[in-house]
Amino acid sequence: MTTHTPEIPSGDLQVVARVVQLLRLLGEAGTIDLVSAAQELGVGKSTAHRYLASMENHGLLQRRDRNRYEFGPLLAELGTMALSRLGVVNVARPIMEQISLRVRHTVVLTIWNGRQAVVAQVHEDSSRTAHVSIRAGSTLRRGTAQDCVFRAFHDQSFYHFRKEAVDLALEADGLEEVRRTGVAIRSSASEGVRAVAVPVRDAADRVVAAIAVLGVTQLVPEEDDSDVVMTLREGAQAINQALRASFERAGE
Numbered sequence: 001m002t003t004h005t006p007e008i009p010s011g012d013l014q015v016v017a018r019v020v021q022l023l024r025l026l027g028e029a030g031t032i033d034l035v036s037a038a039q040e041l042g043v044g045k046s047t048a049h050r051y052l053a054s055m056e057n058h059g060l061l062q063r064r065d066r067n068r069y070e071f072g073p074l075l076a077e078l079g080t081m082a083l084s085r086l087g088v089v090n091v092a093r094p095i096m097e098q099i100s101l102r103v104r105h106t107v108v109l110t111i112w113n114g115r116q117a118v119v120a121q122v123h124e125d126s127s128r129t130a131h132v133s134i135r136a137g138s139t140l141r142r143g144t145a146q147d148c149v150f151r152a153f154h155d156q157s158f159y160h161f162r163k164e165a166v167d168l169a170l171e172a173d174g175l176e177e178v179r180r181t182g183v184a185i186r187s188s189a190s191e192g193v194r195a196v197a198v199p200v201r202d203a204a205d206r207v208v209a210a211i212a213v214l215g216v217t218q219l220v221p222e223e224d225d226s227d228v229v230m231t232l233r234e235g236a237q238a239i240n241q242a243l244r245a246s247f248e249r250a251g252e
Helices: 014-029 034-041 045-057 073-086 088-103 145-152 163-170 175-181 227-251
Strands: 061-063 068-071 106-112 117-123 184-188 193-201 207-216
Touching: 014 034, 014 045, 014 068, 034 045, 045 061, 045 068, 088 106, 088 117, 088 207, 088 227, 106 145, 117 145, 145 175, 145 184, 145 193, 145 207, 193 227, 207 227
Parallel strands: none
Antiparallel strands: 061 068, 106 117, 106 207, 184 193, 193 207
16 A cells, blocks of 8 residues: 655644644544554554554543544543633532532533543532532543533534534434433433533533533432523523623623
């Protein structure tokens, strides 16, 4: 097979340009493997392997399985910092505390790392004997309430999604119902936990995060018009209004 060497812009360090190429490919495809990396860079497999291994070592990538890589934990951290600069995390913190005090459950702010929902911030409630704990930085599996929010509103998102992958899951995962109601409610029988999540929008009305209440199944209502849902919606709207105000002040 004949390989090609992509043109590196003048002044760019080759290694940096190649890492960016692989990250862009990852953003488009969702995962990358040795073959696709070598083809993208126009190099042999041994060279591509060195790039992938180094990016994994530094947290830019992590293995999805034996042969494929996905976004790593460092990118999730950088994404959280980027959102902090947009004001989402800072604005959300006091509002999350207010929500938690009202509903007496743990409240979580979640972002999207390119493939999974990642917990960016937690306000843990301990007023009940039984409550839910979760660590900031945790990645959430597919089908959780927060994951469903991000994928249901993929076409209104701050993040890049592969449309074909989301479309295939709309019906199977009940995402059309999430789009209709604006809330995702999911329970785990094995863990005894129920999560209720709604989207958080930025000043441009893009879904930039999900805010969720986590609690013991018996204590969190599953109706989409419950007090928990209403409180979450009010909180998400308060974050949106604060971001809009901040954006308008910056433009003055």
